[in-house]
Amino acid sequence: MASTNTDNSTDTTVSAPPKLDKVAYEKRLEELQAQLVEMQQWVRETGSRVVIIMEGRDAAGKGSAIKRITQYLNPRYCRVEALPTPTSREQGQWYFQRYVEKLPSAGEIVIFDRSWYNRAGVERVMGFCTSQEYRRFLHQAPIFERMLVEDGIMLRKYWFSVSDDEQIRRFTSRREDPLRQWKLSPMDLQSITRWEDYSRAKDEMFVHTDTATAPWYTVESEDKKRSRINVINHILSSVPWERVENNPPKIPSRPESDQTYERPPRTEFRYVPDVAGGLEKRKVAQGKKHKKKSGK
Template identity: 55%
Template sequence: MAEEEQQTPMADQNENDRGAEDDTPDWLEAELQDTLDEDIEIEFSEPMLSMEVRKIYREQHPDMLDRRVYFRNLLRLQAELIKVQDWVQHTGAKVCILFEGRDAAGKGGVIKRITQRLNPRVARVVALPAPSRREQSQWYFQRYVPHLPAAGEIVLFDRSWYNRAGVERVMGFATEDQVEQFFQDVPEFERMLVRSGIILLKYWFSITDEEQQLRFLMRIHDPMKQWKLSPMDLESRIRWEDYTKAKEDMLFRTNIPEAPWYIVEGNDKKRERLNCMEHILTKIPYDKVPHEKVTLPDRKYNPEYERRVLPDELYVPKIY
């Protein structure tokens, strides 16, 4: 089946399929061809699933976004994100993006596509583990502050300080007094971040009850994804309604003008990724940064230099 996917021509479409894509730049066509195998490897995450589970998933998603449309727009958006990266470095801007949502809502997939082609020295992901006993005794926001962006940085939080309003509240890891204190503090904390010059974006990824159940079942039956399931994930299924109430309360009490929430519908992963990336681009006031033309210098040759022959045992065996 993977072989069939690799043979799918992305560029060889008829005029009806392409529609408004006739003005696709030549470089984008070349990139589509060069990265086809790489992107299929990332996207094609079903080969370990049984045919029955795969059939059920496809039946539940009859209107999934066409793969060719998805890849074209993904590459276009990633090219724009590189312009954002250049602008952030050039201007010293500070960008902080929070990704929140239920387990299996697709946050990790969105983050992976956003950062896929960016410089990891500029754009970094923060995914903090459960707090240590020492961190539990600190001011709640203290462990997040060191990870905030400095000038010229983009930071993406894969879950953030909103853990207190979600998992900690629902699972009883925080008292009601602690949760109430969080709701009192977080608006002013975020206003301070915005006043300091940070562009703060907050996204909630929304999926239905049925979609989460289906994705959990897929993880159970897929050996490549079973590591994603934790006892906490399974407990979240039991407490779906508790999480819903907590989410609604969180959105209501922390949706401030300086840092509003944006909800991304996530039942279709491809649309979820593209829609979120498009929206991020509208919320960052970037401009194209001019670059000097890069010229490859000539290599210097030393006629007296002889390359040493290295022993065979230093080389990785050529199995393929």
Template identity: 60%
Template sequence: MTYSLEPDSQALMQRIHRDLIDSYDEEFEMELEDREWDADGQLVREQDEDLRRRYFRELFRLQGELVKLQDWVVSSRHKLVILFEGRDAAGKGGVIKRITQRLNPRVCRVAALPAPNDRERTQWYFQRYVSHLPAAGEIVLFDRSWYNRAGVEKVMGFCTDDEYEEFFRSVPEFERMLVRSGIQLVKYWFSITDDEQHLRFLGRIHDPLKQWKLSPMDLESRRRWEDYTRAKEAMLERTHIAEAPWWVVQAVDKKRARLNCIGHLLGLVPYHEIPHPQIDLPQRVRHEDYIRRPVPENMMVPERY
């Protein structure tokens, strides 16, 4: 996409460049979330500057490709669903943020459903997920999904054995039905080690910006690590179907996991760059009798910074 600018443009282009750099600062701010802590509550050093620069350079390149994918989804009226599953603190939220960070929320949205209420517990199990599926030209990312039944509900005893077995009978047909209807369904499992989850939970305990992420369910999941492992293995074995296979992301290194997942996703969607017409910025219409009214001082936010 190209833009037509007025000729006195050197200063203007410098300002646009500064604004562009400012927009990338969001990623540097989000990097605070990658801080890690040891068992003594001491901050672990971040990786060296050269690796950080390479990470950001590649991330921004991939995000540029995601914008092209988004344009293609809208133009082709494609319907894309991406499921993100994994243990607590596996890094699902981090990659979801990087995917959606530069995209239009009207095109690409996240579905992160809370625990079902009393009414939803009596519905057909998949019913509350169906309303979040995409229409033509939309992308939906599920931060956890209907696979809750195969994981946390099974391990924590929130479903009966009959409900658990019915889920495995139903989910392959449910997903085949989605694919037949024209939805592309991509399923990711984020895999981390026992030691890595332990380290990330310590980070949530010691970092005041992360403590809200630590729930009683997270603490219980640590105790039941082996139960979750058995549930995960059964889930992958029984729901890995040709129409919607599982893809496992090695996620011990958060940054590598993000790049690998986004790069893989781009390779699964048959997108191409959509040409855009040149945009000419119109001149503002000015009227001699227009007078801008001053804003009262008591309405202004104090400029403390």
């Protein structure tokens, strides 16, 4: 079944791919995540610096991909940066200044959940910046990124592409899920009513910032599972990491007790209520109820 997708101006339709087998997906994801752990070890050992930019439509699957990338990485050396609306002071700074403060030091990986490309996307479409500021950004962004790469930072830029039908389906799912309603804002819904405006802004952004030094890589995200596998695999294949010998510390034997320590009585401490214990009791009660109904 074809679905409208104007992320690519030369191809207005995209066929929804078949869903990945859950078992195969989870097995491959675990393998890739294990390699990410090894890659991070290489980044730490070599003092490398990695910047990963995640951009795309609202509800395109950036957040879930970032979650799988970082799931088993050491958070001390891998940061996710999702900058809020700039303060009045930041608005008076050079546009890239607050992003420079978040760049990695030696041995670190930084993932930008949206980045300086806000200016070419939401700020452009919603009128939050002037035409002069927008044009200045398109001129400066390639220069800024070339400086990062020339200084040794490994920069990867990913655009998550999703169709309008799939985006609406995901928005609807968020609206009906109390645990995810916070992810749906009036600003997000503007991406529905201004779909073509965002498409034009994305196309122009690519024209000016898809460079040989810092190219854009598009991630088809009609199926989130596929997009996660594909983006992680691309990161691992494009960063020139090597396996580093890992020697985890040995766990020492516990020394024999000298019998002089006595733990204070439990009654002297405050404990959180064991509400989890009620789950097991409920399970047992339901089992008895089922047996009674079945006549066993």
